[in-house]
Amino acid sequence: MNSKSPKAIHILLFYQYFGTPAGGWSTRFYEFGKRWVAAGNKVTIITSPYYKSDIRTDSFISKRELEGMNLIVINAPDSNKSGILKRAANAIIFAFSSIYYALTLPHDVVLGSSGPITVGIPTLASKFLRRKPMVFEVRDLWPQGGIELGKLNNPILKNSALWFEKFCYTNSQLVVACSEGMEKGIKKVSPEIDTLIIPNSSDVELFSGKIEIPNQFPKELKEIPYMVYIGSLGLMDDCSQIVYGLNAAKELGVDFRMIFIGDGEERYRLEELVDQFGLKDQVKFLGLIPKNEVAKWLKLARASFVTFKDYPVLQTSSPNKMFDSFAAGIPIIQSTQGWIKTLIDRTDAGWNVVASKPETFAKAIQEAIDFPEKASKKGVKAYALAQSDFNRGKLAELYLEKLKGVVS
Numbered sequence: 056m057n058s059k060s061p062k063a064i065h066i067l068l069f070y071q072y073f074g075t076p077a078g079g080w081s082t083r084f085y086e087f088g089k090r091w092v093a094a095g096n097k098v099t100i101i102t103s104p105y106y107k108s109d110i111r112t113d114s115f116i117s118k119r120e121l122e123g124m125n126l127i128v129i130n131a132p133d134s135n136k137s138g139i140l141k142r143a144a145n146a147i148i149f150a151f152s153s154i155y156y157a158l159t160l161p162h163d164v165v166l167g168s169s170g171p172i173t174v175g176i177p178t179l180a181s182k183f184l185r186r187k188p189m190v191f192e193v194r195d196l197w198p199q200g201g202i203e204l205g206k207l208n209n210p211i212l213k214n215s216a217l218w219f220e221k222f223c224y225t226n227s228q229l230v231v232a233c234s235e236g237m238e239k240g241i242k243k244v245s246p247e248i249d250t251l252i253i254p255n256s257s258d259v260e261l262f263s264g265k266i267e268i269p270n271q272f273p274k275e276l277k278e279i280p281y282m283v284y285i286g287s288l289g290l291m292d293d294c295s296q297i298v299y300g301l302n303a304a305k306e307l308g309v310d311f312r313m314i315f316i317g318d319g320e321e322r323y324r325l326e327e328l329v330d331q332f333g334l335k336d337q338v339k340f341l342g343l344i345p346k347n348e349v350a351k352w353l354k355l356a357r358a359s360f361v362t363f364k365d366y367p368v369l370q371t372s373s374p375n376k377m378f379d380s381f382a383a384g385i386p387i388i389q390s391t392q393g394w395i396k397t398l399i400d401r402t403d404a405g406w407n408v409v410a411s412k413p414e415t416f417a418k419a420i421q422e423a424i425d426f427p428e429k430a431s432k433k434g435v436k437a438y439a440l441a442q443s444d445f446n447r448g449k450l451a452e453l454y455l456e457k458l459k460g461v462v463s
Contacts, residue, residue, distance in 0.1 A: 060459035065097040067162035067181065069153055069174045071133060071146070073100055073126070074108030076261065079317070079343035081375045083255055084168070085121075090451040092123035099125040101156050101177070103149050106134040107287075107318070107343060116152075127156060135289050136320055139206060146171040153177035158184055163462045167223075168192040172216065175223040182226055188461040191223050192231040192253075196240040200368045204291065217244075224248050228461040231454070235394045236371025251457050255373045256450045257382035257441035262350050269351040271341065280357045280424050281312035282388070285349055286376040288319035293364040293410070295321075295328055296390055300408070300416020302332040304424075307417055311424045313338045314356075316349055346379075353383040357430050358405070358423040361389035365410050370394075381441035386433035388419045404437040 068088070074080040088098045104110050112128040119126050131149040133142055150173040157165065157177040165187050167178030175191065182189040198216035201207035207216060224230050224245040231251050232238035238250050288294055294315070301313055315325070315338070322340065329338045353359065359380040363369040370393030377395065380387050387405035389395055399405045406419035423430045 060456070060463045061163070063095045063097070064163040064459055064462050065099070065161055066091060066164055066166055066458060067157070067160055067187075068098065068100045068166045068168065069157075069177050070100060070168040071103045071131075071149055071171065071174065072105045072108060073102035073110055074105065075110075075121070076346040078107060078109030079345060079349070080105060080107040080109075081255065082258070082346060083375075086256075086258060086447050087451045087454060088124045089122045090448065091455050094452075094455060096455070097125075098123070099127070099156075099160055099162065101127050101129065101153050103129045103145070104132040106132065106136070109345070129153065135287065142171075146173045150174060150176040154180045157181040162187060164188050164190060164458050166190045166192065166458070168194060169223070170195045170197045172197050172220060172223065175219065179223065179226060188228045189226060190229045190231060190458060190461060191227040192233075193237055193241060194233050194373070196237055196368050196371055199240060200366075203366045203368045204364075221245055229457060231457075233373035234371050237373070240368070240371060251454075253450055253454050254445060255375050255378050256447040257378040257445040258447050259382050259441050260447075261346070262354060262379075262382040262384070266354050267351050268355075269348055272355075273339075276312055276355075279310060279312050280427070281314055281355075282358045282360065282420065282423065283314045283316060283352055283356045284360045284362075284376070285316045285353065285379065286374065288315065288317050288322045288325060290321060291364050291366075291369055292319065292321070293362055294325055294360075296362045296410050296413075296416065297360050298325060298328045298332065298334070298338070299413040300388075300420060301334060301338065303413040303417035304420040305332075305334065305337065307421055309417070309421050309424050311337060311420060314352060315340045316342075316344055316352060318343045349379065350383065353379060353385055356383075356385055357427065358386050358388050358419075361387050361391065361395065362410065363391055365392070378441070378445050381437040381445060384434045384438035384441075386423070386430055386437050388416065388423065390416075398440075402436050402440060404433055404440055406433075 075085045112130050115130045117128045129152045131145040154177045157180040165181035167174045181187045361377050390408050390410040408415040
């Protein structure tokens with residue numbers, strides 16, 4: 056660590072999707088924040104309710120303390136089931152309401168975690184009006200993602216979003232990317248800026264306890280091995296790839312069970328597809344469950360799935376479901392063609408398959424189910440990644456060191 060770095064700092068974080076393990080959403084900043092507080096720093100988080108997280112409020116503004124972190128919740132709730140206009144309106148309400156805290160709360164460094172990219176508004180307010188060092192985190196490449204997915208077509212809005220993206224980058228002392236692919240995307244926009252890769256990480260501690268049987272665990276799963284998918288069931292996740300693969304595996308005579316844990320706008324379409332293929336006895340949908348319970352399902356599974364639509368921007372994703380699988384010592388079956396494919400090729404911590412070829416899914420499923428020793432060896436390699444490359448404690452220390460570096 057730089058000897059000039061302060062011993063302790065006050066971090067002001069703007070992040071709309073904060074959640075704890077009691078919810079069914081990412082716990083990235085819950086885990087980082089509590090570690091930063093334990094190291095003697097102050098952390099204030101401005102957030103809003105997200106339908107997959109456990110954060111709720113009965114008033115427009117609520118405040119609480121959570122494991123040493125100061126939490127301020129603005130009641131501008133988001134859901135990926137809502138229309139784009141409603142989501143945009145709530146993002147704007149959150150951003151402009153947050154300006155007040157950017158201008159009044161004490162802090163040494165301001166950190167904005169995007170998306171949505173409107174989180175840059177209060178972050179920039181702190182930068183220009185308070186002269187505070189600004190760090191901007193990119194969890195999704197936006198607006199490029201919106202453009203590729205066809206959600207951002209208006210030329211004026213598109214050009215405005217592209218300009219604002221670059222403005223956020225160039226006015227940051229540091230831009231944090233969640234994957235190598237995201238860093239490359241950021242550098243294409245602003246080649247001269249300083250970047251740091253802090254991926255979504257593996258919470259080894261959460262999965263270190265003894266194996267417990269989940270409350271909803273069907274009796275037949277004690278005898279028939281199963282696989283899981285955890286996370287969003289949205290358009291970009293394209294979980295129909297999994298269902299087509301399961302159907303192909305069934306045709307090969309593989310005896311399996313499949314559990315979907317999560318929710319999203321595509322759930323009903325997936326259930327219809329399962330019914331169409333006659334897979335209702337093999338496939339179950341549990342909906343949203345707390346992350347503490349998710350850990351139990353993962354630890355008992357043979358493999359888990361990671362899928363996205365085949366768009367370039369989605370190949371840069373840093374999906375929490377993968378890091379949770381690694382922490383549980385479970386290999387993944389994944390169809391992306393970016394940095395994750397390279398990782399699996401290098402480490403053998405799972406199987407690479409092709410999104411448009413169900414037979415590749417079927418082969419991986421057959422190996423995971425019918426050859427448990429092979430799956431177990433891949434799981435050992437997955438757990439090794441969780442302990443080394445993606446260890447949440449180590450990444451939290453690195454992140455904090457860099458935040459202190461921009462303050463000094």
